[in-house]
Amino acid sequence: MTRKSNKAHKVLIVDDSTSTLEVIQRNLTHAGLDAYICSSVRDAVRFLDESTIDIVITDFKMPEQNGLELIKHIRDNCADIEIIMITGHPDIEDAVQAIKDGADDYLVKPFTDTELLDAVQRMVEKLGNRRRAAGTQTPAKSFGIIGESEKMQHVFHRIEKAATTDATVLVAGDSGTGKEMVARAIHYNSKRRREPFVPVNCTAIPDTLLESELFGHMKGAFTGAKENRNGFFQIADGGTLFLDEIGDASLNMQSKLLRVLQNKEIRPVGSDRIQHVNTRIIAATHKNLLGLVKSGTFREDLYYRLNVIDVAVPELSERGDDILSLVNYFAQKYAREMNCPVPAFSDNVLTALKSYAWPGNVRELENLIQRLVVIVDADMIRTRDLPESMRFNVNTGSENRLRLEDVVADHIVKILAMTSGNKTQAAKILDIDRKTLNTRLKKIGHGD
Ligand SMILES: Nc1ncnc2c1ncn2[C@@H]1O[C@H](COP(=O)(O)OP(=O)(O)OP(=O)(O)O)[C@@H](O)[C@H]1O
Ligand SMILES: [Mg+2]
Known part of the structure; x- marks a missing residue:
């Protein structure tokens, strides 16, 4: 095998014997593969959850859980992994069972280095063919969400995983990090x-109004109920209900949600008939739900029902150069929308943007x-175009926008941004006429 052709392939070796792990790892690394090791099925499951692996080589006999259990886990959760099972001579039936359970090949101990490398090479070719056929040489899709950082790659993998199941998902992250985008990505890539x-x-x-909003009501159920109405659960039947700010749900709401999650059944207000619903739940919160559980404001049983798959969306300041990709992305997006040329950013501006803390995360950057x-x-x-708070760590000269006139100018500009440059709308919000707005804009150097 040449070093180059296999450079990108990642292999996980699972064996309870440290010496076996070391020998195989050394051989594979020599052949140019990225080789990782785990000494138990439990560690391997955790490792696979956190990373993308192309090939797993697992021993059959291990003290706690055996190789078959790992194979089952992989086949249930990570479709795109090739598996090689290692087995001893007397356990050849295990190999047969392993293949039935979804292993792709097996090696009988003791095996030579060449036998090992040949088996891995076959898997590499198989993977290549399959991915070419699927048109996915790069495994991590990004779902229209901008981000190359490792933390965002991790988010993309979670989205991918969540999209293949119907399990409840809890998306956690600070405000403006993109939680709703993640929830939509899961839904629009799922079979729903x-x-x-x-x-x-x-x-x-x-x-x-809680019950009626969630579960609907029948005509005449209460004053004002003029006709039968569906609640959110019926509207989202077959699809996905996105429960945003779940950390702020009242205890009353929490207990109602828990019941639906347990029974998949609802009863509209004023009806004596139970309805079955097939609604997937994705919940999101910017709060630390476990902290709320500890302080008694969030039900522990609901927390565990929701947190089947968790996706932690990182703060923008933790995403390194993603900030610059997002700057470019939004600059192009809004220039297109405004029908104007895409502006460039000075090096100082880029430095300032990269070192700013972004308490409002992507939403703040976008705005x-x-x-x-x-x-x-x-x-x-x-730099002079940036708000004061972003300029403190770059050379900004003697600018100081505290004069009343500057505050007025900044406000006008803010409202214009809010209305995407629509002057008629901006003038309306500012309660001045369009002519006055134009005069003011000319004065601050933004007239047309
Ligand atoms: N990685 C990203 N790439 C492109 N756009 C993004 C990204 N993350 C967020 N956005 C944009 O930022 C804005 C905020 O995203 P979103 O509404 O998903 O965040 P949120 O975490 O739900 O925010 P909040 O806590 O305020 O509800 C949206 O306009 C979204 O399109
Ligand atoms: Mg949101």
Whole structure:
């Protein structure tokens, strides 16, 4: 095998014998593969959960769980992995069983280095053929979500995994990190994609309307119930219900949700008939739910029902150069929307953007770039165009936007950004006429 052709392939070796692990790892590394090791099935399952592996080589006999259990786990959870089973001479029937259970090949101990490398090479070729056929040489899809950082790759893998199942998902992350984007990506890549994705903000439903909003009501169930109405669970039947801000759900709502998750049944207000619903739940929160469980404001049983698959969306400041990719992405997006040329960013601006803390995460970055595209008339965006809070660590000269006139100008610009540059709408919000707005814009250097 040449070093080059196999460079990208990752192999996980699972064996309870340290010396076997070392020998195989050394051989595979020499052949140019990335070789990882785990000494038990339990460690291997955890490792596979966190990483993308192409080939697994596993021993059959191990003290706690044996190789067959690992094979079953892989076949249930990671379709695209090739498996080679290692077995001793007396256990040849195990190899037969392993192949039935989804192993792709087996090696009988003791085997030579050549036999090992040949078996791995066959798997590499098989993988290559399959991925070419599927048109997926790069395994991590990004679902229209921008990000090359390792942390985001991890998120993409979780999305991929979640999309293949019907399991409940809990998406956790600070505000503006992209939780809803993740939830949509899961839904639109799942087999439910043709059915509705229904977002519901748990804080927005008053407790008095809770049951009716969630489960619907019958005509005449209460004053004002003029006709039968479906609740969110019926609307999302067959599809996905996105429960946003689940950490803020009242205890009343929590107990109602728990019951549906347990029974998959609902009863509309005013009806004596139980309805079966097939609604997948994806919940999101910016709060630490486990902390809420500890302090008694979130039900532990509900927490575990929701947290079957968890996706942790990282803060923007933890994503390294993704910040720059997002700057480019949003600059292009809003320039296209505004029908204007895509601006460039000075090196100082890029440095400032990279070192800023981004408390509002991607949403804050998106709003800023939109605003800059709308207001800056020059080809190049410079530090003086940035808000004060982002300029403290770069050389900004003696600028200081505290004069009343500057505050007014900044406000106008903000409203314009909010309306995507629509002056009529901006003038309306500012309660001035369009002519006055134009005059003001000219004065601050943004007239047309
Ligand atoms: N990685 C990304 N690539 C492109 N756009 C993104 C990305 N992450 C977030 N966005 C955009 O940022 C905005 C915020 O994303 P989203 O609404 O999914 O975040 P959120 O975590 O649900 O926020 P909040 O906590 O405020 O509800 C959206 O306009 C979304 O399109
Ligand atoms: Mg959101």
